[in-house]
Amino acid sequence: xxxxxxxxxxxxxxxxxxxxxxxxxxxxxxxxxxxxxxxxxxxxxxxxxxxxxxxxxxxxxxxxxxxxxxxxxxxxxxxxxxxxxxxxxxxxxxxxxxxxxxxxxxxxxxxxxxxxxxxxxxxxxxxxxxxxxxxxxxxxxxxxxxxxxxxxxxxxxxxxxxxxxxxxxxxxxxxxxxxxxxxxxxxxxxxxxxxxxxxxxxxxxxxxxxxxxxxxxxxxxxxxxxxxxxxxxxxxxxxxxxxxxxxxxxxxxxxxxxxxxxxxxxxxxxxxxxxxxxxxxxxxxxxxxxxxxxxxxxxxxxxxxxxxxxxxxxxxxxxxxxxxxxxxxxxxxxxxxxxxxxxxxxxxxxxxxxxxxxxxxxxxxxxxxxxxxxxxxxxxxxxxxxxxxxxxxxxxxxxxxxxxxxxxxxxxxxxxxx
Amino acid sequence: xxxxxxxxxxxxxxxxxxxxxxxxxxxxxxxxxxxxxxxxxxxxxxxxxxxxxxxxxxxxxxxxxxxxxxxxxxxxxxxxxxxxxxxxxxxxxxxxxxxxxxxxxxxxxxxxxxxxxxxxxxxxxxxxxxxxxxxxxxxxxxxxxxxxxxxxxxxxxxxxxxxxxxxxxxxxxxxxxxxxxxxxxxxxxxxxxxxxxxxxxxxxxxxxxxxxxxxxxxxxxxxxxxxxxxxxxxxxxxxxxxxxxxxxxxxxxxxxxxxxxxxxxxxxxxxxxxxxxxxxxxxxxxxxxxxxxxxxxxxxxxxxxxxxxxxxxxxxxxxxxxxxxxxxxxxxxxxxxxxxxxxxxxxxxxxxxxxxxxxxxxxxxxxxxxxxxxxxxxxxxxxxxxxxxxxxxxxxxxxxxxxxxxxxxxxxxxxxxx
Numbered sequence: 001x002x003x004x005x006x007x008x009x010x011x012x013x014x015x016x017x018x019x020x021x022x023x024x025x026x027x028x029x030x031x032x033x034x035x036x037x038x039x040x041x042x043x044x045x046x047x048x049x050x051x052x053x054x055x056x057x058x059x060x061x062x063x064x065x066x067x068x069x070x071x072x073x074x075x076x077x078x079x080x081x082x083x084x085x086x087x088x089x090x091x092x093x094x095x096x097x098x099x100x101x102x103x104x105x106x107x108x109x110x111x112x113x114x115x116x117x118x119x120x121x122x123x124x125x126x127x128x129x130x131x132x133x134x135x136x137x138x139x140x141x142x143x144x145x146x147x148x149x150x151x152x153x154x155x156x157x158x159x160x161x162x163x164x165x166x167x168x169x170x171x172x173x174x175x176x177x178x179x180x181x182x183x184x185x186x187x188x189x190x191x192x193x194x195x196x197x198x199x200x201x202x203x204x205x206x207x208x209x210x211x212x213x214x215x216x217x218x219x220x221x222x223x224x225x226x227x228x229x230x231x232x233x234x235x236x237x238x239x240x241x242x243x244x245x246x247x248x249x250x251x252x253x254x255x256x257x258x259x260x261x262x263x264x265x266x267x268x269x270x271x272x273x274x275x276x277x278x279x280x281x282x283x284x285x286x287x288x289x290x291x292x293x294x295x296x297x298x299x300x301x302x303x304x305x306x307x308x309x310x311x312x313x314x315x316x317x318x319x320x321x322x323x324x325x326x327x328x329x330x331x332x333x334x335x336x337x338x339x340x341x342x343x344x345x346x347x348x349x350x351x352x353x354x355x356x357x358x359x360x361x362x363x364x365x366x367x368x369x370x371x372x373x374x375x376x377x378x379x380x381x382x383x384x385x386x387x388x389x390x391x392x393x394x395x396x397x398x399x400x401x402x403x404x405x406x407x408x409x410x411x412x413x414x415x416x417x418x
Numbered sequence: 419x420x421x422x423x424x425x426x427x428x429x430x431x432x433x434x435x436x437x438x439x440x441x442x443x444x445x446x447x448x449x450x451x452x453x454x455x456x457x458x459x460x461x462x463x464x465x466x467x468x469x470x471x472x473x474x475x476x477x478x479x480x481x482x483x484x485x486x487x488x489x490x491x492x493x494x495x496x497x498x499x500x501x502x503x504x505x506x507x508x509x510x511x512x513x514x515x516x517x518x519x520x521x522x523x524x525x526x527x528x529x530x531x532x533x534x535x536x537x538x539x540x541x542x543x544x545x546x547x548x549x550x551x552x553x554x555x556x557x558x559x560x561x562x563x564x565x566x567x568x569x570x571x572x573x574x575x576x577x578x579x580x581x582x583x584x585x586x587x588x589x590x591x592x593x594x595x596x597x598x599x600x601x602x603x604x605x606x607x608x609x610x611x612x613x614x615x616x617x618x619x620x621x622x623x624x625x626x627x628x629x630x631x632x633x634x635x636x637x638x639x640x641x642x643x644x645x646x647x648x649x650x651x652x653x654x655x656x657x658x659x660x661x662x663x664x665x666x667x668x669x670x671x672x673x674x675x676x677x678x679x680x681x682x683x684x685x686x687x688x689x690x691x692x693x694x695x696x697x698x699x700x701x702x703x704x705x706x707x708x709x710x711x712x713x714x715x716x717x718x719x720x721x722x723x724x725x726x727x728x729x730x731x732x733x734x735x736x737x738x739x740x741x742x743x744x745x746x747x748x749x750x751x752x753x754x755x756x757x758x759x760x761x762x763x764x765x766x767x768x769x770x771x772x773x774x775x776x777x778x779x780x781x782x783x784x785x786x787x788x789x790x791x792x793x794x795x796x797x798x799x800x801x802x803x804x805x806x807x808x809x810x811x812x813x814x815x816x817x818x819x820x821x822x823x824x825x826x827x828x829x830x831x832x833x834x835x836x
Contacts, residue, residue, distance in 0.1 A: 019753070023776050102798055108787055110797060117809050118779070196633075200809050215614075221639065221810045242832040249834035335437065357827050358441050361536070369526055369830025378835070379528060379826065380520055391535050391618050391823035392639045393811040405809035408797065409775050412787025414660040416667035417796070 003181075003188035007146075010179040011198035014119045014144035017176030022116050022142050024173065026093040032171035033089035033136055037082040039167035040132070040160075044078045050159035051128070058152055066256075070127045071153055081132040084383065088136040091382040094400045095142045109411040114404045116142030118200035121192055122385075123148045123214055125206035128156040134205075135164055135178045137385050141403035144177045146199065148192060150206075151184035158182060193218040200405075201393075205386050208313065223394060223402075225386035228258035228341035229313045230371045233330040233356070235347035236267040240274050242368060243346040244281055249370040250344065252285050256315045258387060259342045259364075259374040263310060263320040265330045268294070271323045275299055278321075287317045294323035310337045327352050334360055341389050342371040363389055363396035421599075421606035425564075428597040429616035432537045432562035435594030440534050440560050442591065444511040450589035451507035451554055455500040457585035458550070458578075462496045468577035469546070476570055484674075488545045489571055499550040502801065506554040509800045512818045513560045527829040532822045534560030536618035539610055540803075541566045541632055543624035546574040552623075553582055553596045555803050559821035562595045564617065566610060568624075569602035576600060611636040618823075619811075623804050626731065641812060641820075643804035646676035646759035647731045648789045651748040651774070653765035654685040658692050660786060661764040662699055667788040668762065670703050674733045676805060677760045677782075677792040681728060681738040683748045686712070689741045693717055696739075705735045712741035728755045745770050752778055759807050760789040781807055781814035 001009070040047070051073040058068050094114050101111040120143045122134045131147055138145035149157040161180040169175050181188050193202060193214065202222045204214040214222055232250050234243045250261035266274055275298045279289060289295075290305040302321070309320040310333070324330045327345075334343050344366035345356040353367040364374040374396060376384025381399030388394040394402035419427070458465070469491040476486050512532050519529040538561045540552040549565055556563035567575040579598040587593055599606050611620060611632065620640045622632040632640055650668050652661045668679035684692055693716045697707060708723040720739070727738040728751070742748045745763075752761050762784035763774040771785040782792040792814060794802025799817030806812040812820040 019777075019779075022779065104796070104798060108791060112814075115779075216637070219634070221808065223810070239832070245832060245834050253835050353829075357829075359437075361437075361440065361533075362825065364826040364828060366828045367830060369828055369833040370835055372835040373526060373828065373833070374826070378522070380522060390639065392641070395824050396530075396826045406813050407780070408782040408792070408814045410782060410784045410787055410791065411771075411775075412785060414657070414663060415787040415791070416663050417671055417788050417790040 003183040003185035004191040006183050007181055007188045007191040008195065010146050010181050011119065011192065011195045013176030014146050014179045015198045017174040018116070018118045018144040020174045021144055021177050022118070024142060028172045029093065029140055029142070030089040032168040032173045033085045033140065035167040035171040036136065036164040037085040037089075039163045040078055040082040040085070043163045044075060047078060047156065047159045047163065048073055048075075050155040053155045054153055063152070067126060071156070073128055073156060077129065081129050084133055085136045088140050088383055091140065091400060093140065094404050099406055106415050107413065108415050111409045112406050113409050114401070115407045117403060117405050119144045119146065119198060120403065121146045121148065121199045121202040121220065123189060123192070123202060123204045123206075123210065125150040125210060126152050128153045128160060130205055131157050131160045131180070132164065133383070134385060135161070137383060137400060137403060139168065139173065139177060141400045143403055145179065146192065147178070147180045148189050149180070154182070154184050190217060193220055196220050203386055223386070223388055223398070224390040225388055226258045227313055227339045227389060228260070228387070229262050229311065229337060229339045230259060230342045231263045231265055231334050231338060232261045232344045232346065232371065233265040233324070233327075233334070234267060234270060234274055235327060235345055235349060235352055236269045237349040237352065238270065238346040239348055240270065240277065243274065244277055246344065246346055246368070246370050247278055248281050248285070250372055251282060251287055251319050252317065253370070253372055255317050257372070258313070258315075259371050260315070261319070261371055262312065262314050263322065263337070265322050265324050265333055267330075268323050268325055271295070272298055275321070282319065285317070287319050290318065290320050292322040295321045313339070327355065331356065331359055338362060339389055341387065342366065342374040344369065344371050363387065421601040421603035422609040424601050425599055425606045425609040426613065428564050428599050429537065429610065429613045431594030432564050432597045433616045435592040436534070436536045436562040438592045439562055439595050440536070442560065446590045447511065447558055447560070448507040450586040450591045451503045451558065453585040453589040454554065454582040455503040455507075457581045458496055458500045458503070461581045462493060465496060465574065465577045465581065466491060468573040471573045472571055481570070485544060489574070491546055491574060495547065499547050502551055503554045506558050506801055509558065509818060511558065512822050517824055524833050525831065526833050529827045530824050531827050532819070533825045535821055535823050537562045537564065537616055538821065539564045539566065539617045539620040539638065541607060541610070541620060541622045541624075541628065543568040543628060544570050546571045546578060548623055549575050549578045549598070550582060551801070552803060553579070555801060555818060555821060557586065557591065557595060559818045561821055563597065564610065565596070565598045566607050567598070572600070572602050608635060611638055614638050621804055641804070641806055641816070642808040643806055644676045645731055645757045645807060646678070646805070647680050647729065647755060647757045648677060648760045648762075649681045649683055649752050649756060650679045650762045650764065650789065651683040651742070651745075651752070652685060652688060652692055653745060653763055653767060653770055654687045655767040655770065656685075656688065656764040657766055658688065658695065661692065662695055664762065664764055664786070664788050665696055666699055666703070668790055669700060669705060669737050670735070671788070671790055673735050675790070676731070676733075677789050678733070679737070679789055680730065680732050681740065681755070683740050683742050683751055685748070686741050686743055689713070690716055693739070700737065703735070705737050708736065708738050710740040713739045731757070745773065749774065749777055756780060757807055759805065760784065760792040762787065762789050781805065
């Protein structure tokens, strides 16, 4: 079987499963999720053995330690994956929810009802926990899933899917609901992205390069996720103590996540007071600062920030800093370089807060809070499959509802159109 | 200026306009819509003169009468276009609606708010009324629009946009909110479909060929509209009088629309009674019937329906007819050949009705009513920009809400993530 044939076969099995999965009852789905969680724990030795082979190969190939860390599965991480499935089981089932409804003047009864999307393709990189998260969320929302993980994690992913799919099918989920493409050949993923007859959407999860590649090559509709070049703007009227806490948190609490701040914008009237405080707080925490000309007048030790810096999602302890004339200049900078992910203003001026919230175009806009809150759990969605930075279908953290579509159900008693 | 340069310039002006249009107040938008309606009526002579040139060329090119009918603008049609704008002005503004909201345990105040999509590209064919409908709906939902109509209607479209855009800009709408690509070169539309930095989505409106071409060539996300290979299934338990009215209505009331029935499926147990009644009603109305083998045993005069017939959206007074074993066979046929638009069952069996509604995968599923109701006006949405047959973002008739996205607005008092 060629890689293309394998991708097609996976997608066909998933499409077939989706037909019955669409109306599988909640109890069976929840039972399957709990069975999957139990199987992960019961069969963790198999999974860790497969993971050890992936790790050995990664060490041989001389990957960075951060990469190896992401790849690693130990008892604790397997337990976390199992707990994730239990949490998804506890969430309300979105399928069948009536979104809206009415009785038309001619007596037709209309209900707009949530239904699964159908078949979802997930294309991701090295973290094997995505395999479990994505399978669990797709299943709960009534979707079949075709998984395509990174080649470095292939043995781990094969072992995980063997364990969770077997448990799910035994619990009454139709065969084909959880498919993993085993081929690590690029031809398989290229084929997957073209299978418009079998897939309803693709969700890429990973770095900017992966997402760009999927957007460029896919014929199947894509939900763009995750690239976050996020800004914090410290306004003239900001409480500078609060600003310091927010800036520190947005940059340092977990710099590798897409909702971390990458550029700090400071109003010129407070730059002289704020920038030295900021540097004194962030530099000892290991942050490398890069500044525009006005910033470097106040903090002469900084390296200059280039055009490329303003456009870069570092995902690391690096921060670009610019002094701006006013709110308008800050918003212009954000409009030019932002990726429409998460943007924050720190201010005590009501009108400025309102203007920023209204006029900044991003999935999440904040007043006086850290950008780090853009997250399905923090927003109360329970769990997330990713953070959409596009405007169609879903924007911001995507929970179970974002993995569904709708259907208009119309009940009549013989109505015809006049 | 090359066609590509023109497309780019239109999209750039639209993107610029979208930045302020996004938060333009409802009063200004409604005032502009009414001004556009007034201008259409006041300047109808200009529009009809331009339309006369399009018509003359179409006649010379020997287009079919139906085509020329669609192209024609007379006083009545211009008045209808103006009334359409007035109706859109009267609809509630979707922008700013709070979709959901909560206060998080840490005190963060969250609101998920409706915002415009941004810039919408509309690619359509010969009917110039689409120009006005699309411009009005996009404006009301706070979007800039880039219009690209068919070359046969180019003079009409240029005249219409000159009239409505001037009226809108005079009423306070930012310049660039209503852009029309004047070049009829294919290169212009090919370029438009690639402008991912400037367009948020593309909506093709027209026949299956146009839609396929946009889906294949676009890099900008597409909302697929309109192809409807719709079925009516007459169940064993159907009230045959009701079935006859529904079948007649679904086929004959307006056969050129995507929600008209294209294939009739009849349970074998009632075929002998129902098919002759059906033929006696539809054939005198000018419907050409094509049947499968079992149908032709009962109605020997019919031409045979081929594999191609089952897959064809006729948009004409032609009907393919098949006798099926039971509900499951009917649903299998629909799953195989349907385009997930509108599907109906006529039945008096409760369990069959429920099963059909649950298991048939389509934008609209009906019990005991004509498929012809799948329409924004009929569903109470006020007006529609098209009927989505995809599952992402919108499904079924798309009104103003479907021309919006959302934004998470987060108000804090210094919260940081622990």
